[in-house]
Amino acid sequence: MTKVVTRRDALTLVGAAAVAAALPVPVQQVLANVPAARGGVFVVGTEGERDWQIFHASDAHEAILDAVEEWSGFRDCEEGGGPKVECDCDFCYKFSQFDSQRVKEWDDRDLDKITEADWVRVGMCAPCSRCGWDEAYPSDLVVIEEKVVCWDCLTEQENEAFDRTRC
Ligand SMILES: [Zn+2]
Ligand SMILES: [Zn+2]
Helix, strand or coil, rough: CCCCCCCCHHHHHHHHHHHHHHHHHHHHHHHHHHCCCEEEEEEEEECCCCCCCEEEEEEEHHHHHHHHHHHHCCCCCCCCCEEEEEECCCCHHHHHEEEEEECHHHHHCCCHHHCCCHHCCCCCCCCCCCCCCCCHHHEEEEEEEEEEEEHHHHHHHHHHHHHHHHC
């Protein structure tokens, strides 16, 4: 497993060290026992496709690796090592296709219980519960009583209600 230290990681580590230095000794000891990367929830998939899945990972790179492994069965390039830009093996191809998005809202959730309404609430897509349309943009979808509804399926009454909240 390779872990890429991104610029953001590096900044966070510097920040944590600075905070630790300013704290009394007992707290420093507690901080030292907390794993550096607690990780969180990411969704991984292909831009514009309906293949997004949920992963718990230490960072975006790990989340994409998990998704590629699930898809291809590989966690490394067929020629060995990490993903390569010019390689077209299954692993490298899929790694270049997948995108990830951090979903902090789901960190404390039971991931088996994420609903389609939850996906829409974090700005992702889900099929309309009334007409089954699954190509709507997130901005075309609303959640009514925990069900995903596209703008076309809104009753006149619902439409008015949303118009009121938007004003
Ligand atoms: Zn490769
Ligand atoms: Zn609909």
